[in-house]
Amino acid sequence: xxxxxxxxxxxxxxxxxxxxxxxxxxxxxxxxxxxxxxxxxxxxxxxxxxxxxxxxxxxxxxxxxxxxxxxxxxxxxxxxxxxxxxxxxxxxxxxxxxxxxxxxxxxxxxxxxxxxxxxxxxxxxxxxxxxxxxxxxxxxxxxxxxxxxxxxxxxxxxxxxxxxxxxxxxxxxxxxxxxxxxxxxxxxxxxxxxxxxxxxxxxxxxxxxxxxxxxxxxxxxxxxxxxxxxxxxxxxxxxxxxxxxxxxxxxxxxxxxxxxxxxxxxxxxxxxxxxxxxxxxxxxxxxxxxxxxxxxxxxxxxxxxxxxxxxxxxxxxxxxxxxxxxxxxxxxxxxxxxxxxxxxxxxxxxxxxxxxxxxxxxxxxxxxxxxxxxxxxxxxxxxxxxxxxxxxxxxxxxxxxxxxxxxxxxxxxxxxxxxxxxxxxxxxxxxxxxxxxxxxxxxxxxxxxxxxxxxxxxxxxxxxxxxxxxxxxxxxxxxxxxxxxxxxxxxxxxxxxxxxxxxxxxxxxxxxxxxxxxxxxxxxxxxxxxxxxxxxxxxxxxxxxxxxxxxxxxxxxxxxxxxxxxxxxxxxxxxxxxxxxxxxxxxxxxxxxxxxxxxxxxxxxxxxxxxxxxxxxxxxxxxxxxxxxxxxxxxxxxxxxxxxxxxxxxxxxxxxxxxxxxxxxxxxxxxxxxxxxxxxxxxxxxxxxxxxxxxxxxxxxxxxxxxxxxxxxxxxxxxxxxxxxxxxxxxxxxxxxxxxxxxxxxxxxxxxxxxxxxxxxxxxxxxxxxxxxxxxxxxxxxxxxxxxxxxxxxxxxxxxxxxxxxxxxxxxxxxxxxxxxxxxxxxxxxxxxxxxxxxxxxxxx
Amino acid sequence: xxxxxxxxxxxxxxxxxxxxxxxxxxxxxxxxxxxxxxxxxxxxxxxxxxxxxxxxxxxxxxxxxxxxxxxxxxxxxxxxxxxxxxxxxxxxxxxxxxxxxxxxxxxxxxxxxxxxxxxxxxxxxxxxxxxxxxxx
Numbered sequence: 001x002x003x004x005x006x007x008x009x010x011x012x013x014x015x016x017x018x019x020x021x022x023x024x025x026x027x028x029x030x031x032x033x034x035x036x037x038x039x040x041x042x043x044x045x046x047x048x049x050x051x052x053x054x055x056x057x058x059x060x061x062x063x064x065x066x067x068x069x070x071x072x073x074x075x076x077x078x079x080x081x082x083x084x085x086x087x088x089x090x091x092x093x094x095x096x097x098x099x100x101x102x103x104x105x106x107x108x109x110x111x112x113x114x115x116x117x118x119x120x121x122x123x124x125x126x127x128x129x130x131x132x133x134x135x136x137x138x139x140x141x142x143x144x145x146x147x148x149x150x151x152x153x154x155x156x157x158x159x160x161x162x163x164x165x166x167x168x169x170x171x172x173x174x175x176x177x178x179x180x181x182x183x184x185x186x187x188x189x190x191x192x193x194x195x196x197x198x199x200x201x202x203x204x205x206x207x208x209x210x211x212x213x214x215x216x217x218x219x220x221x222x223x224x225x226x227x228x229x230x231x232x233x234x235x236x237x238x239x240x241x242x243x244x245x246x247x248x249x250x251x252x253x254x255x256x257x258x259x260x261x262x263x264x265x266x267x268x269x270x271x272x273x274x275x276x277x278x279x280x281x282x283x284x285x286x287x288x289x290x291x292x293x294x295x296x297x298x299x300x301x302x303x304x305x306x307x308x309x310x311x312x313x314x315x316x317x318x319x320x321x322x323x324x325x326x327x328x329x330x331x332x333x334x335x336x337x338x339x340x341x342x343x344x345x346x347x348x349x350x351x352x353x354x355x356x357x358x359x360x361x362x363x364x365x366x367x368x369x370x371x372x373x374x375x376x377x378x379x380x381x382x383x384x385x386x387x388x389x390x391x392x393x394x395x396x397x398x399x400x401x402x403x404x405x406x407x408x409x410x411x412x413x414x415x416x417x418x419x420x421x422x423x424x425x426x427x428x429x430x431x432x433x434x435x436x437x438x439x440x441x442x443x444x445x446x447x448x449x450x451x452x453x454x455x456x457x458x459x460x461x462x463x464x465x466x467x468x469x470x471x472x473x474x475x476x477x478x479x480x481x482x483x484x485x486x487x488x489x490x491x492x493x494x495x496x497x498x499x500x501x502x503x504x505x506x507x508x509x510x511x512x513x514x515x516x517x518x519x520x521x522x523x524x525x526x527x528x529x530x531x532x533x534x535x536x537x538x539x540x541x542x543x544x545x546x547x548x549x550x551x552x553x554x555x556x557x558x559x560x561x562x563x564x565x566x567x568x569x570x571x572x573x574x575x576x577x578x579x580x581x582x583x584x585x586x587x588x589x590x591x592x593x594x595x596x597x598x599x600x601x602x603x604x605x606x607x608x609x610x611x612x613x614x615x616x617x618x619x620x621x622x623x624x625x626x627x628x629x630x631x632x633x634x635x636x637x638x639x640x641x642x643x644x645x646x647x648x649x650x651x652x653x654x655x656x657x658x659x660x661x662x663x664x665x666x667x668x669x670x671x672x673x674x675x676x677x678x679x680x681x682x683x684x685x686x687x688x689x690x691x692x693x694x695x696x697x698x699x700x701x702x703x704x705x706x707x708x709x710x711x712x713x714x715x716x717x718x719x720x721x722x723x724x725x726x727x728x729x730x731x732x733x734x735x736x737x738x739x740x741x742x743x744x745x746x747x748x749x750x751x752x753x754x755x756x757x758x759x760x761x762x763x764x765x766x767x768x769x770x771x772x773x774x775x776x777x778x779x780x781x782x783x784x785x786x787x788x789x790x791x792x793x794x795x796x797x798x799x800x801x802x803x804x805x806x807x808x809x810x811x812x813x814x815x816x817x818x819x820x821x822x823x824x825x826x827x828x829x830x831x832x833x834x835x836x837x838x839x840x841x842x843x844x845x
Numbered sequence: 846x847x848x849x850x851x852x853x854x855x856x857x858x859x860x861x862x863x864x865x866x867x868x869x870x871x872x873x874x875x876x877x878x879x880x881x882x883x884x885x886x887x888x889x890x891x892x893x894x895x896x897x898x899x900x901x902x903x904x905x906x907x908x909x910x911x912x913x914x915x916x917x918x919x920x921x922x923x924x925x926x927x928x929x930x931x932x933x934x935x936x937x938x939x940x941x942x943x944x945x946x947x948x949x950x951x952x953x954x955x956x957x958x959x960x961x962x963x964x965x966x967x968x969x970x971x972x973x974x975x976x977x978x979x980x981x
Contacts, residue, residue: 388856391860392863396871399871414873414874415871415872415873416874416893417871417872419891419893419951419962550917553917553936554917554936557917557936
């Protein structure tokens, strides 16, 4: 039965939230332009109530959509295309923002929350700021409106509450309009990762937070309060900078753990689209702080704060309109909203720029020339470098949009991103990063001390020499000989040491102001971490056997990948490594289980334990117990040994999903200074697994030893059995199972071939397979008179797997640097928050 | 001239330099015929070709050949000008390959063969399933 009510309710909430946002916009607008105090209060109250209604409706949409997903109402397109019944509860949450509509919803949700915070905390700015908020919300809500204008055939928005039969023109719906699929299509296995539960909400909170400074800026221009908007906007910019940065890094960590390009950053257009606004956001924080202290850089702050929000909209446009189609692996496809997205982008761009131009002449700016030895000068240079750094990424990332633009005017443009994006962007970005490193070291001194040339040299001498010394030592140990890398290393160390010196002196006098120094230490650490983990990432899975894996593969693949046969040790990265075999994972317990320890059933998710299953000396399942597994995942157990002792075990994963294809995820061994990162670069294919030799027929005495593929084997028992895989055998058949023990190099294996003899019809043969030894044995006859049995022995290559492994030095420095940076942001935020409370008690905000 | 003017001029110069260098370094989308001409005239820059996998009348993808090692593979691609070309890719088949609607290969000609260094796939199905697994 189709659950119409819940979808209608959801749709009702969507319409309510859209209308309420428009009403809130109108009321707040009136409240801002009305002079009469009483009327103003009336409009404000109106606006507030409508925004609360809007926020409640947004919450309502979220709850209804979640109910649909949670209860598996597959008559709804959203639930059908993004989830299935097997999905664990926490991934149902990621389902929520897997589709475009859901991620818009997430974004709206954060805007609504932030809007309420503004209403509750800010008296003076509520009217104009909430006007901007409401109009943004109206635009966003329209994206999920899902209304088709009659007559015009114009679709506005794409609703998450659309029924499957309306979304997919499948013939089954003409025959059976009430058809509901039994199960959904499932969630992309790549997204079934805990980072995907927390990364999108963090990123979208960062996106949403950039609206706050933008709104304050527009409010300031609108009310001609050119100076006053900076104060309340600054803490929000800091908040946005911290959260957006954290969100980006989480995405990087997800990619590091889940994808196999061997790093955390790939310069994919989708990544660039958030990286650029973040850089500009950081630049805007710097100019705003400068303005607060010295009345300069106000115009620059206005330009940058507006740019950040426009860039956020632009990145939304790029990733969701389908423009990036040919250029990015993971952009969304067009939902027919590209026109609407473009309108959204252009509306705010035109309004904001027009407002800035109209007011430009009135914006106060300082007439005095800035001195080269002033802190303003150096911070301004820093902000400029950040902007250019962003601009360098923005230009190539915009090629696809540029091509479309040129083509829509009838021209031809076929620019594409360079083939090797990582190399291309890195070669430019490193120079900007070096500049940022030096500026963060020097700029901070200017900030805290009024100094001239002599004093500067005095102050900087110590850190400079220390950093130089540190750099020389590291260069010699780590063999950093690339000129750019040497400079970046030095710049990073210089930043860390200078800022540590400043931090030391600030902590003595006023610890509350230490945010800047702490944040810049974080930046320095990040630069060093990025330099080593990316610049000195080294392939260690070098093929030193002198034999090619395959002649058809490229020379590079043959050189940089290691073919491991099961139980044949190889040397790699100072370890002796040995491939042990394929493993599966139980759904509700942690651990890895041998494939041969379980018997499969008709349901791919359910298996039966053949014997007691232990993992790390802990009993997981008793013999005969049924339990669930994740059939998509296979893990490849690889032991890493030193001096004969197992140091650690890795389980790189291969995920096979008929809808999304194969995906190899690495396993990473973290040490303080080094990550060892391995993944499956070529698994043994199903064809290779079934590539058996012609059988060798063997008739042996039941108690005799025999050779199978050169391994010694004996028949342990020969018994009649009455059920197979939990199924009773029909009485017209006789089934005999042989238990054959085969002694491998490392351990003993058991093959259990079964012979089924039919008394009325034909029987069958079920061979026993030992993939680790490349051995298949069938029982084809028993001769009770002579106490003999006849076996067919098939052989193939032993199980193998090809891996690629990389060493990533000092990745931890990057993660630690990020945490330090976030701490710096938090300290700065606390300080600005105290400032705000002071202003509030004075009644100025 | 004021210092700030010099500053602005420097910024503009850098910005222009960035645009120029980006356009120079950019790869381009071309057809196989153009790519072949470029290669034979000695330009070795890697280029992008957009096209579809060759399909038979029933919509089944044809022309995919696995290497003997079952890891590398080659396939037949039809570019936007309708030209068919065998493309070699000496890495395992990417996920979603067969299901992709549109393929972008990045690489160049080596003699008569097109060798791809990288393959990008466009799969509308990745996020929007187009047909139903009816009956399931």
